[in-house]
Amino acid sequence: xxEISKVSYSYGGNSVFSDVSLSVAPGxxxxxxxxxxxxxxxxxxxxxxxxxxEMGNISVFGEETKNMTNYELSKMRRRLGIVHQxxxxxxxxxxxxxxxxxxxxxxxxxxxxxxxVLELMKWVGLYSKSKVKxxxxxGGERQRAALARAVIMSPDIIxxxxxxxxxxxxxxxxxxxxxxxxxxxxxxxxxxxxxxSLVRLAKSYVKARTLRISDLQLSQAxxxx
Amino acid sequence: xxxxxxxxxxxxxxxxHLQVVPNTGFTKWLTTFTAxxxxxxxxVGLAFSLICSDLSNEWGESLKNSSLRLSAPTDLxxxxxxxxxxxxxxxxxxxxxxxxxxxxxxxxxxxWLGVDFPLEAIAMPALIEIRETEAGVDYExxxxxxxxxxxxxxxxxxxxxxxxxxxxxxxxxxLGMFTVIxxxxxxxxxxxxxxxxxxxxxxxxxxxxxxxxxxxxxIVTAFVRIFTLRVFLGSxxxxxxxxLVLFLIPTFSENLGIxxxxxxxxxxxxYIACVPFLFAxxxxxxxxxxxxxxxxxxV
Numbered sequence: 080x081x082e083i084s085k086v087s088y089s090y091g092g093n094s095v096f097s098d099v100s101l102s103v104a105p106g107x108x109x110x111x112x113x114x115x116x117x118x119x120x121x122x123x124x125x126x127x128x129x130x131x132x133e134m135g136n137i138s139v140f141g142e143e144t145k146n147m148t149n150y151e152l153s154k155m156r157r158r159l160g161i162v163h164q165x166x167x168x169x170x171x172x173x174x175x176x177x178x179x180x181x182x183x184x185x186x187x188x189x190x191x192x193x194x195x196v197l198e199l200m201k202w203v204g205l206y207s208k209s210k211v212k213x214x215x216x217x218g219g220e221r222q223r224a225a226l227a228r229a230v231i232m233s234p235d236i237i238x239x240x241x242x243x244x245x246x247x248x249x250x251x252x253x254x255x256x257x258x259x260x261x262x263x264x265x266x267x268x269x270x271x272x273x274x275x276s277l278v279r280l281a282k283s284y285v286k287a288r289t290l291r292i293s294d295l296q297l298s299q300a301x302x303x304x
Numbered sequence: 305x306x307x308x309x310x311x312x313x314x315x316x317x318x319x320x321h322l323q324v325v326p327n328t329g330f331t332k333w334l335t336t337f338t339a340x341x342x343x344x345x346x347x348v349g350l351a352f353s354l355i356c357s358d359l360s361n362e363w364g365e366s367l368k369n370s371s372l373r374l375s376a377p378t379d380l381x382x383x384x385x386x387x388x389x390x391x392x393x394x395x396x397x398x399x400x401x402x403x404x405x406x407x408x409x410x411x412x413x414x415x416w417l418g419v420d421f422p423l424e425a426i427a428m429p430a431l432i433e434i435r436e437t438e439a440g441v442d443y444e445x446x447x448x449x450x451x452x453x454x455x456x457x458x459x460x461x462x463x464x465x466x467x468x469x470x471x472x473x474x475x476x477x478x479l480g481m482f483t484v485i486x487x488x489x490x491x492x493x494x495x496x497x498x499x500x501x502x503x504x505x506x507x508x509x510x511x512x513x514x515x516x517x518x519x520x521x522x523i524v525t526a527f528v529r530i531f532t533l534r535v536f537l538g539s540x541x542x543x544x545x546x547x548l549v550l551f552l553i554p555t556f557s558e559n560l561g562i563x564x565x566x567x568x569x570x571x572x573x574x575y576i577a578c579v580p581f582l583f584a585x586x587x588x589x590x591x592x593x594x595x596x597x598x599x600x601x602x603v
Binding site for chain 2: 129149150153154156157161163167168169170171172176180181183184185228232
């Protein structure tokens with residue numbers, strides 16, 4: 080589903096990874112940890128096709144991102160759910176319109192789908208805020224709205240970059256619950272986080288694997304987590 | 305009208321395109337105002353260039369002929385006129401020679417003497433209009449003959465001062481066209497800058513659209529549509545305002561006679577009406593390139 084093979088990446092000559100490999104099976108749950116600046120966001124961006132590896136290959140759904148055209152990358156992103164720490168929305172649209180945007184772009188914005196969006200908003204606890212503009216939401220609400228937007232197209236893989244970075248512990252637990260529920264529905268979850276307590280909590284719900292980026296390498300994190 | 309309707313429909317037809325680009329904020333007014341101001345300047349520049357071109361043609365045409373003026377006592381005037389006509393008939397290079405009637409004289413002097421001046425009441429010199437052949441007249445020879453045989457005749461060779469006027473008016477016209485080209489190039493720069501400023505303010509929109517899987521062609525088309533709509537509306541407003549200003553100019557000069565020619569012809573109006581469409585076309589290419597390069601820079 081997601082194959083990372085001998086990938087290297089650097090910013091202006093400063094290496095971030097060197098010769099990193101990973102194979103992500105469908106339905107698995109991964110945490111990616113590491114100190115700030117270790118390259119967690121870069122890793123997520125590489126998986127999302129926003130960055131192209133300098134060396135090695137990343138295959139998503141069997142296609143190498145390096146060889147994809149912009150059109151193919153956009154098509155691939157429709158099968159990925161991406162959540163960033165800075166949840167960005169179109170500020171002039173309501174939260175409901177923002178969540179339904181991927182469907183509108185895919186030409187699937189029907190009345191039935193609208194009803195499903197409201198169900199989805201109930202699931203993330205934002206039903207009463209459907210007509211509210213993004214800037215009127217709290218950090219936690221924005222994160223949940225971003226998650227709802229990421230899953231609206233029923234993606235096979237969800238890539239979340241520090242999804243709990245801007246929220247309190249209670250909200251972190253709630254977001255984790257949502258991601259665990261998605262994993263139980265068969266979705267592959269890949270979360271980058273520096274919050275180890277979240278990783279520990281997740282392990283009590285689901286069989287999650289933890290990876291750590293440090294010293295340009297990706298390694299399996301120890302059992303002490 | 306049908307074409308305008310189709311163009312409008314093409315610009316506005318896709319709800320999603322218009323929905324994803326915010327239609328608020330200072331960038332909206334920046335683009336619209338820039339297009340309006342540059343269109344106003346373009347229309348005024350174009351109008352003056354076209355007027356100069358028309359003036360150049362008109363002056364060239366009206367000064368094509370030379371004239372012979374005869375001053376003599378009233379009882380001798382007819383005799384002298386016939387002698388002059390006979391001399392001109394014998395002169396090589398003269399295609400035709402015609403005595404200018406009182407009506408034509410009145411029209412000729414109207415700018416200086418007014419419409420109701422009783423020209424018949426005063427002794428006026430006779431005026432003969434000379435039309436030359438392509439080969440032209442030997443004016444020196446003709447002047448010598450006239451001074452010998454008809455000293456009361458005074459020859460005005462228009463070609464002597466027609467040429468500088470033609471050159472000057474052509475230069476003014478060319479300068480006008482050069483100004484129009486400069487205005488169009490400045491408009492391209494201004495619209496590019498306005499588009500880039502608007503895109504910088506909307507870089508988040510580009511990121512979000514990329515994130516949710518929008519195709520680049522969709523993003524480009526969305527921005528091109530909304531920016532072109534703004535530019536077209538701004539340009540249309542600027543063109544209409546400039547048109548109104550130009551429309552008012554002949555009202556001020558209608559009693560000046562000689563400046564009556566300073567007005568736009570139908571073909572000139574058509575050129576001016578094309579300005580908003582030209583700006584819309586410029587906007588399509590400029591915005592397309594600006595969005596494409598912004599998308600390339602996007603991570």
